[in-house]
Amino acid sequence: MSVEVAGMGHARDEGPLRLAVPRGALLGETLGALDAIGIDTSEVRGESRSLIFETEGLTLVTMRPSDVPTYVEAGAADVGITGKDVLLEQHDRVVYELLDLGFGRCRMVLAGRKGDERMGESQRRLGMMRIATKYPRTAERHFEQTGRQVEVIEVKGSVELAPLIGLADGIVDLVATGRTLEENDLEVREEILECTARFVANRVAHKLRAREVDGLTAKLREGLAR
Amino acid sequence: MIHPIPPGTRDVLPDEMRELRRLHLAMIEVFESRGYGEVSTPAIEYDEVLARGDGRTAASAYRFFDERGDLLALRSDMTVPIARLVASRYAGAEPPLRLCYLANAFRAVRPQRGQMREFAQAGVELIGAPAPDGTAEVVEVLEATLDAAGLNRAVIGLGDADLYRQLLTEFGIEGEARDAVLGRLAAHDLVGLEVELAELDGIGDEQAATCIALSQLRGGKEVLDEARSLGGAAVERATARLGETFEALVARGVADRVQIDLGLLRDLGYYSGAILEVYDPALGHVLGGGGRYDELLKRFGVDLPAAGFALYLERVHVAQMEEEPRAGGES
Numbered sequence: 167m168s169v170e171v172a173g174m175g176h177a178r179d180e181g182p183l184r185l186a187v188p189r190g191a192l193l194g195e196t197l198g199a200l201d202a203i204g205i206d207t208s209e210v211r212g213e214s215r216s217l218i219f220e221t222e223g224l225t226l227v228t229m230r231p232s233d234v235p236t237y238v239e240a241g242a243a244d245v246g247i248t249g250k251d252v253l254l255e256q257h258d259r260v261v262y263e264l265l266d267l268g269f270g271r272c273r274m275v276l277a278g279r280k281g282d283e284r285m286g287e288s289q290r291r292l293g294m295m296r297i298a299t300k301y302p303r304t305a306e307r308h309f310e311q312t313g314r315q316v317e318v319i320e321v322k323g324s325v326e327l328a329p330l331i332g333l334a335d336g337i338v339d340l341v342a343t344g345r346t347l348e349e350n351d352l353e354v355r356e357e358i359l360e361c362t363a364r365f366v367a368n369r370v371a372h373k374l375r376a377r378e379v380d381g382l383t384a385k386l387r388e389g390l391a392r
Numbered sequence: 393m394i395h396p397i398p399p400g401t402r403d404v405l406p407d408e409m410r411e412l413r414r415l416h417l418a419m420i421e422v423f424e425s426r427g428y429g430e431v432s433t434p435a436i437e438y439d440e441v442l443a444r445g446d447g448r449t450a451a452s453a454y455r456f457f458d459e460r461g462d463l464l465a466l467r468s469d470m471t472v473p474i475a476r477l478v479a480s481r482y483a484g485a486e487p488p489l490r491l492c493y494l495a496n497a498f499r500a501v502r503p504q505r506g507q508m509r510e511f512a513q514a515g516v517e518l519i520g521a522p523a524p525d526g527t528a529e530v531v532e533v534l535e536a537t538l539d540a541a542g543l544n545r546a547v548i549g550l551g552d553a554d555l556y557r558q559l560l561t562e563f564g565i566e567g568e569a570r571d572a573v574l575g576r577l578a579a580h581d582l583v584g585l586e587v588e589l590a591e592l593d594g595i596g597d598e599q600a601a602t603c604i605a606l607s608q609l610r611g612g613k614e615v616l617d618e619a620r621s622l623g624g625a626a627v628e629r630a631t632a633r634l635g636e637t638f639e640a641l642v643a644r645g646v647a648d649r650v651q652i653d654l655g656l657l658r659d660l661g662y663y664s665g666a667i668l669e670v671y672d673p674a675l676g677h678v679l680g681g682g683g684r685y686d687e688l689l690k691r692f693g694v695d696l697p698a699a700g701f702a703l704y705l706e707r708v709h710v711a712q713m714e715e716e717p718r719a720g721g722e723s
Contacts, residue, residue: 241676258502262580364583370671370678372580373549373651376610 186246188231195269202389235259244371250361265365276356278336285335298328305338326350400501400509418540423492433473439465445472453500466498479692487520515702522697528640546672551656553663558626578657610653662688674714
């Protein structure tokens with residue numbers, strides 16, 4: 167049979183749908199989108215250190231954006247909101263991508279030091295570039311698709327540091343305004359893709375709670391159009 | 393001392409084994425009581441023979457040479473080995489043939505995902521019984537199996553394997569472009585699907601909208617009417633076929649737990665016609681699936697229609713444990 171055999175997840179079938187809400191950069195606009203469809207998000211905005219918030223008709227669970235696919239795939243959350251960058255990096259997680267929410271727009275780019283030809287130089291003389299990134303799989307895919315060899319170096323913290331002190335020739339990173347690059351004397355060399363926030367669903371919830379999931383999708387779509 | 397075993401494999405200890413055995417026996421009893429005889433086939437076969445079933449998508453992840461230099465493979469499911477078995481052992485037999493199994497199969501795992509390389513499947517194959525009644529019989533056995541496992545809230549999704557292939561052909565989309573669209577549909581990436589369709593030449597907005605709307609239609613018999621209103625020969629064919637299958641289910645009294653799902657796609661290349669997927673509200677993962685594969689036996693030289701299903705034994709066990717408090721509360 168064709169279904170991939172993943173770990174065991176525990177879906178829930180009662181009470182309101184559980185929505186995984188990304189903390190961090192996407193939080194503000196996510197809550198805005200929820201406000202627009204009549205969900206009371208004031209508690210999430212407050213000082214509370216809780217992670218779970220009950221609202222009328224929806225349970226909000228806050229988490230790191232990169233955890234959203236994990237929770238949704240397992241069915242611990244029925245639906246969720248996270249960036250396309252996260253979905254691409256974890257593209258083997260089976261979640262249904264239902265809606266482009268349009269906000270949280272940013273670009274995945276290849277960047278290098280201003281006026282520095284190290285990337286080209288490494289490519290020509292060594293046959294490969296060294297690229298530091300927090301998105302190793304997205305970066306690898308990009309270079310593979312464009313027929314270049316690279317050594318991808320995964321880092322967890324400020325990736326801008328890597329080319330400045332010689333860990334890498336360039337970086338692949340997410341850029342919103344470009345200010346961080348600017349401040350570190352880096353410049354965009356290539357645009358890889360544009361990312362926005364996406365509304366995703368667990369595949370079993372999408373089947374067994376079809377009406378609620380479709381209803382929420384439709385409301386979010388309408389809310390965005392307004 | 394700890395001696396490692398490969399990731400994606402596991403040992404089973406007595407407490408779990410006892411429960412798995414009970415589950416296994418309950419399932420086999422359902423199969424046997426409906427005339428499905430249990431068979432066992434080798435875990436390793438000639439790669440060439442398995443690849444005949446479906447070289448493109450179901451190729452074994454584990455292949456190796458034996459001492460004579462023959463290329464062997466670990467089976468990745470039981471449907472292909474049983475097709476091979478039927479062609480070799482039941483060449484002259486009067487159809488239909490009813491066979492069942494509980495067996496381990498092997499798939500590649502992606503790292504750090506808690507996926508199983510080796511897993512147990514329980515299922516049936518009904519060979520020589522055409523749609524729609526053969527399909528309905530398989531669904532009936534599936535429902536009885538789920539009940540025997542205590543999963544009386546489980547839902548069976550029923551879709552059509554040929555719908556999108558035919559729909560896209562009707563829209564004049566072939567080759568790589570069609571595969572790209574089918575890929576998006578299979579992943580259920582609606583955002584990507586919309587982009588993919590918008591980039592295609594020769595497909596109008598209305599056709600793109602039809603494709604997207606169809607993939608979201610799931611529910612009772614009424615979705616067939618909704619689908620039909622979207623028009624087109626491929627939709628007409630699929631809805632007619634689904635309608636017939638649904639009627640056959642109603643006739644057997646097993647339609648209640650079936651959800652018609654026009655968004656269903658299975659990625660094994662040998663399916664044609666009806667396809668099935670099984671869900672339980674207590675579990676976030678699919679419990680199993682199946683469907684018709686009327687063309688598969690032909691590849692082994694026997695022209696017989698066939699259908700079947702397979703459930704992941706371990707997942708059914710998890711769902712069973714999750715459902716227990718509920719069942720206990722009711723009694």
